Amino acid sequence: MKAVFLDYESLDKKDLDFSALHAQFDELILYPATTAAEVDARIQNVDVIISNKVQIQADHMRNNPQLKLILISATGTNNVDLVQAREQGIVVCNCQGYGTAAVAQHTLMLMLNLATSFRQYDRAVQQGEWNKSNQFCLMDFPIVELSGKTLGIVGYGELGKAVAHLAQAFGMKIMIGALPNRPMAAERVAFAEMLPQVDFLSLHCPLTEDTRDLLDGAALAQMKPSAFVINCARGGIVNEPALANALRSGQIAGAATDVLTVEPPKDGNVLLDSSIPNLIITPHSAWGSVDARQRIVQQVVENVEAFKVGLVIRQVN
Structure with a gap:
């Protein structure tokens, strides 16, 4: 052949x-x-x-x-x-x-970066802030432990389960969100009911007409101001302008995404504005080990x- x-x-x-x-x-x-x-x-x-x-x-x-x-x-x-x-x-x-292992690993990497304010501390060190400190350490940015926190997972297939397994090793509690217009399976929680309860929300569902803009302005408003969002699924599941607004207003604490609605973003994207606080973007590289x-x-x-x-x-x- x-x-x-x-x-x-x-x-x-x-x-x-x-x-x-x-x-x-x-x-x-x-x-x-x-x-x-x-x-x-x-x-x-x-x-x-x-x-x-x-x-x-x-x-x-x-x-x-x-x-x-x-x-x-x-x-x-x-x-x-x-x-x-x-x-x-x-x-x-x-x-x-x-790519299950690679994407699950990438998801936890993003969660840990958000939880530890890694980028802010790294930038501070590079800018000489530690050199100028009056103390032995810098404590300028919040650090959150994953242990004891609730991780909400939407899309509980092979990948969602792999993320849950890794998160449990950090002592996290797992809550599984039900997808829209799907029969309510055992141990699933309605999406709207789950949002106010989670400290981290990780998306691993496909992009369909039912999941497009699943996390929009109204949904983000239901989350804790201390909550973080991670999207390693598909662009379009999170409404990008709504996410930008939620981060700027402090409606949520931070977010990380490996995906955008248009890839590569040749014509720009609302999330690529460097003024948006506590947002991590990786270039659809989660799968690429x-x-x-x-x-x-x-x-x-x-x-x-x-x-x-x-x-x-x-x-x-």
Whole structure:
């Protein structure tokens, strides 16, 4: 089989091993990136397409009837026209669960940074404030212990459970929030009922029409002024202007997000204003540990191996 990886640099920072993937094919061509205009030419005469974010549209498939398999090197499937793939008999497989440890770790990192005022203390030291102190230490910013605090989790799948497990090691109490328009499961608490009770709120649910702007101005107003918000799920679950206003007004104590509504934020974003207090933004990097990215490569290999013997795994169409 002949294969092409259209955007391998979206995964590889010269730190991954692709040898097992090369071994699956008679020929594998790796492209660092591929523009929309380049897709048709690059997938001619190939049996297998590997893509992370490059769009594989209906016309691309119609123009290439030889295609047998599309491997998405990510979980999201919105970059492939699944309807056309199904009509054409092309199997589409994705990767799943590869970033659980990395995202859970990143979530706790953000929580700890907020709880310890890490960025403020680091900045103070860099600016020489410790050198000028009359005491042996600086105590200029609040430090909160996670132990005994209540963590509210919205989205209690594999990732939410991993975050809960880590948080419990710090002595936190866990409260699980119910998603809107879902049957109330055991041990779930209605979202509105949960908000006033939590010290930290961590979001791990998908972005749907039910969860868009889930944490809006009205919801933020129900939280404690000492509470913190962490979003390592999707941009759009938190209303960004409302969050900016809540932080500026002291309605909540702080927030951290790994996601924005538009990524990358080429046209700016209301949350990128440096005047917003106690806000941490990371560039959708929570999933990106070398371990998680190598796990993606391994899952792509597994998907090819399964396809070859007729036992397709992780099929999404």
